[in-house]
Amino acid sequence: MRHPVLTALALAAALCGSAAVEPRVSRATMAAMEKSFDHRIRSIDVSDPFDLLGSTRGVYLEGYGAVFTAEVNLAVGPAISPFRPALTKEQIAKLRQKKLARLPLLKRQMKDALGALAASLDTVPPSEQMVLGVSLDYFSWEERAGLPGQIVMQARRQALLDVTSGRIRDAAIREQEF
Amino acid sequence: MIFREVEDRDLIAKAQRGSLEAYNLLVSRWEKRVFNYLLRLVGDREDALDLSQEAFLKAYQNLGKLEDAARFAPWLFRIAHNEAYSLLRKRKPEGETLREPSEGAQSFRMFPVELSLAVRSALERLSAEQREAVVLKIYQGFKFEEMAEILSCPVSTVKSRLYTALDLLKETLAPIHARGVE
Amino acid sequence: MSCSPLDLKDYLFGVLTEAERRQVEEHARGCQACGEELDRLRLTEAALRSLPDEEPPRRIAFVSDKVFEPGWWQRFWQSGPRLGFASAALLSMAILVHGFLRPVPAAAPMATDTAAIEARIGAAVVKAMTESEARQALKLTQLVADTEKRLQFDRQADRVAFEEAFNYLQKKFNVMYTASADLGGSR
Numbered sequence: 001m002r003h004p005v006l007t008a009l010a011l012a013a014a015l016c017g018s019a020a021v022e023p024r025v026s027r028a029t030m031a032a033m034e035k036s037f038d039h040r041i042r043s044i045d046v047s048d049p050f051d052l053l054g055s056t057r058g059v060y061l062e063g064y065g066a067v068f069t070a071e072v073n074l075a076v077g078p079a080i081s082p083f084r085p086a087l088t089k090e091q092i093a094k095l096r097q098k099k100l101a102r103l104p105l106l107k108r109q110m111k112d113a114l115g116a117l118a119a120s121l122d123t124v125p126p127s128e129q130m131v132l133g134v135s136l137d138y139f140s141w142e143e144r145a146g147l148p149g150q151i152v153m154q155a156r157r158q159a160l161l162d163v164t165s166g167r168i169r170d171a172a173i174r175e176q177e178f
Numbered sequence: 179m180i181f182r183e184v185e186d187r188d189l190i191a192k193a194q195r196g197s198l199e200a201y202n203l204l205v206s207r208w209e210k211r212v213f214n215y216l217l218r219l220v221g222d223r224e225d226a227l228d229l230s231q232e233a234f235l236k237a238y239q240n241l242g243k244l245e246d247a248a249r250f251a252p253w254l255f256r257i258a259h260n261e262a263y264s265l266l267r268k269r270k271p272e273g274e275t276l277r278e279p280s281e282g283a284q285s286f287r288m289f290p291v292e293l294s295l296a297v298r299s300a301l302e303r304l305s306a307e308q309r310e311a312v313v314l315k316i317y318q319g320f321k322f323e324e325m326a327e328i329l330s331c332p333v334s335t336v337k338s339r340l341y342t343a344l345d346l347l348k349e350t351l352a353p354i355h356a357r358g359v360e
Numbered sequence: 361m362s363c364s365p366l367d368l369k370d371y372l373f374g375v376l377t378e379a380e381r382r383q384v385e386e387h388a389r390g391c392q393a394c395g396e397e398l399d400r401l402r403l404t405e406a407a408l409r410s411l412p413d414e415e416p417p418r419r420i421a422f423v424s425d426k427v428f429e430p431g432w433w434q435r436f437w438q439s440g441p442r443l444g445f446a447s448a449a450l451l452s453m454a455i456l457v458h459g460f461l462r463p464v465p466a467a468a469p470m471a472t473d474t475a476a477i478e479a480r481i482g483a484a485v486v487k488a489m490t491e492s493e494a495r496q497a498l499k500l501t502q503l504v505a506d507t508e509k510r511l512q513f514d515r516q517a518d519r520v521a522f523e524e525a526f527n528y529l530q531k532k533f534n535v536m537y538t539a540s541a542d543l544g545g546s547r
Contacts, residue, residue, distance in 0.1 A: 046390075047389065047390060049389075051532065052535050053528070053531040053532060053535065054534075055534075055538050071531065137528070137531075139524055139528075140520065140521075140524060141521075198422060201422065202421050205421065205422070206419065206420075209416055209419065209420045210413060210415065211413075213416040214413045214414060217414060223414070223417055226416075227416055227417055230416065230420060234420055235422070293407060293410055294410065294411050294412070296407070297407055297410065298411065301408075312408065316405060316408050316409060317408075317409075322375070340373075341369050344404060344405075347408065348400050348401060351403065351404045352399075352400040352401075352403040352407070352533065
């Protein structure tokens with residue numbers, strides 16, 4: 001840099017400047033989105049609810065987009081007890097089957113949620129991302145074959161808004177499993 | 179568990195016939211449990227140790243009176259219970275609640291970093307009888323009938339003490355500040 | 361407070377029949393208040409169990425003068441005024457034995473024989489005691505070590521299971537707490 005002092009000053013001014021600007025997405029808005037995703041999780045199956053183990057938390061990253069995470073247990077096994085559960089292999093297998101069956105329900109909700117987020121967070125530039133990551137919880141004695149530890153879905157806000165049909169929107173969503 | 183019970187029965191039988199090594203082995207299996215039970219009743223480690231030794235000694239001397247080896251545990255704990263209460267009566271004739279200086283005895287609204295502090299202080303706030311019911315059920319794993327034998331009182335009393343204690347402990351250890359979530 | 365058909369604490373402490381347990385579980389799944397109550401109870405129990413057991417400051421063991429299963433001559437050997445009494449006893453025993461086995465000789469030779477017999481008996485006693493002692497000690501050590509190992513494994517597995525359950529309930533509790541705090545308004 002030819003004028004380091006000047007550059008430094010300019011940088012400082014820029015930083016001070018940005019500190020005074022209002023954030024694009026208010027905390028209140030993010031909080032409302034968090035609560036609404038919590039509600040979605042709880043409502044998937046009211047008679048046998050998915051267990052919310054970590055309330056949804058959202059962060060807006062300027063220049064990137066909005067990222068939300070939550071932690072869920074797809075299905076609760078037998079009553080939580082401090083002792084080792086005396087479960088038969090059958091029961092463990094049944095629990096896995098149940099979770100496998102419920103996984104698509106969660107994914108459906110996540111996709112719908114992304115659509116809703118895109119619609120509600122209207123101050124986020126359309127080029128930025130909407131990201132939703134759900135971590136899944138398992139006990140050490142569970143059979144986990146085919147069950148992911150985390151599902152992350154994301155899409156450009158614009159793509160989520162271009163809704164002529166749900167199918168097109170879903171196609172725009174990038175899905176990853178960990 | 180079953181394997182250990184059979185071994186205990188074996189040791190008890192040998193000890194009843196006079197084998198001191200068998201009794202010492204029996205003692206080594208039970209001393210930690212008896213010690214912890216007494217510790218939670220009397221609050222002092224040296225006292226708890228003395229009481230444990232007394233209890234095991236009395237048990238040895240009266241081993242012949244034990245008819246059913248399967249009931250060794252409640253029988254032993256009954257002896258320990260009596261030892262503890264004769265000490266407690268000597269300390270506080272009115273049988274007050276045991277109070278220890280509680281570090282950080284504020285009401286815990288969030289999970290405290292030091293959970294064991296919260297638990298200890300919550301337990302100390304119970305009456306001696308309530309605390310004993312909690313110790314026998316939750317820490318020593320006795321059934322209600324066995325607890326009734328140890329404490330010489332009806333099962334209903336035992337249950338009532340335990341359930342009341344649990345309600346009190348629940349307020350400290352799992353507090354809730356508003357009704358409902360949705 | 362609870363609208364459950366059965367006492368939730370009865371459920372927690374395993375007093376209910378299998379059918380009753382299922383009844384409670386079904387109710388708790390549908391009823392939020394009871395579900396929360398049950399979680400609170402479990403959390404309380406888990407918190408209580410998290411208190412670790414303490415090691416006694418000293419081990420307890422009983423000793424007596426007659427440590428081993430006594431043969432009557434061993435009892436003499438072990439008990440109180442050892443040397444004098446024991447020797448005298450052995451001497452008298454030796455005399456008796458000697459008396460049975462051989463015609464009573466003159467005093468002088470008897471003394472020598474007695475000393476030899478005494479020595480031999482003494483040696484045999486010591487040898488037997490040492491071997492028996494060693495055998496017992498080994499058996500005991502083995503037994504105690506095996507028991508300790510098994511207990512340790514059980515305890516470890518139990519501890520893992522317990523920690524998992526506790527962490528799980530802690531998470532649920534945090535969710536409940538933060539959600540209820542929200543009703544006060546600030547997130």
